[in-house]
Amino acid sequence: MTNRSRWLVAIRFSALVALPATMMAPEIPTAAQARYGTGKRIVAVAWRMLLTGAVLTLALPVFAHHSFGIFDRNKRTTLVGTVKELQWTNPHCFIQLLVAREGDAQGTQDEWSIEMASPGQLVRGGWKPRTLKPGDKITVVIFPMRDGSKGGYFVSGTGSNGKLGATPR
């Protein structure tokens, strides 16, 4: 990674983080998504770098107050789970999602922390404080944590009524 691109992804102005243009790339179903069913963690590693080429290293500020480097923006992970809580808070909202541990016969659930934009930005994106309620079954696509811990940044999601937070035109 060049100094310039490393710096770009480390932009952290007040209330700003860096995001790659790749987060806007259209969703492409993967073999893993097709293979696994509900309740499984579906690892959908999409090497968007190859798909989006030069725009990968571009940084986009969104509301946040820290570097976006903790999230692996070259990968996308799809999670299917049950909402424990939607934290409607500044500077970021979070979905706490209970996800069945893959390959665990005991039915163990892991709690994932899915970081989002601020409440104001979510409203702009068509969300409401009660768009998600505890117990809701949802599917979300995230940029996973680089360190492999159970968390990531929200890219898109669907619930029983379709896309979560469609942007009104």
Place this chain on the structure above:
Amino acid sequence: MNNLRGFRLAALLMLISVSSVSAELNSAQRVRAFSKLPNWSGLWEQFETGATGAPDDPAELKRMVESFRLHPPYNAEWEAKSQALKAARANKPDKPFGCIVGFPAMMIGSPYIFEAMVTPEETALIFSGRSTRHIYTDGRAHPPPDEIFATPWGDSVGHWEGQTLVVDTVATNWYATWDRETLSEQARFTERIRMLDKNTLEDQITVEDPIALSRPWKLTRQYHRVPNMNRLYDEVCEENDRNPVVNGKFTLAPPKP
């Protein structure tokens, strides 16, 4: 006789009362001044962002990326200085920023929504980052040299040329672009802000800086009415910060109990 005195006293008190009320109302002169101003009231945004904080639409995303990739037309000395600063910054540990934002980066490539308020004396642009830009239009000048000091938004004074607000800004100490480019303390900004149609504001910005730039830097930006919000929501840094710095790196903390 007493009744007449009482009546006169009551009439006098009423007159005083009415006078004091009318003193708090807008004068006819101020109302006339208002009537000549454009109505910019409402919420404005530069980019149509979705729930991720970035635009959903690829074309909009491209516009946003281009705005953040700007590089001022530096002279050779400042170009070298800029590159050296970037290289030095690349190896520093993560460090949270405060909530301060300012000019001109916020007008050139703003991820924030702002509310516009136009009065005869001042036009205020209130950004969702809890920061307000004040543009004084009551004829005042910039503070004298021994009183002025640099601030993130600088000192803006303006006047109306028809429906166009012409703004002169000096004494900024914030970033020129989201690429953390800076300008010298002699940077001066001239803007012509006008409404193109009821849903579009345009800002023509000219940056002059004899110390840092090789030529005047001209930019034109547009802001669009936010279609689905009827109030401004503040962005706050402190409420639920789950991204502490640990060993020099940002992390994602579990939810607080």
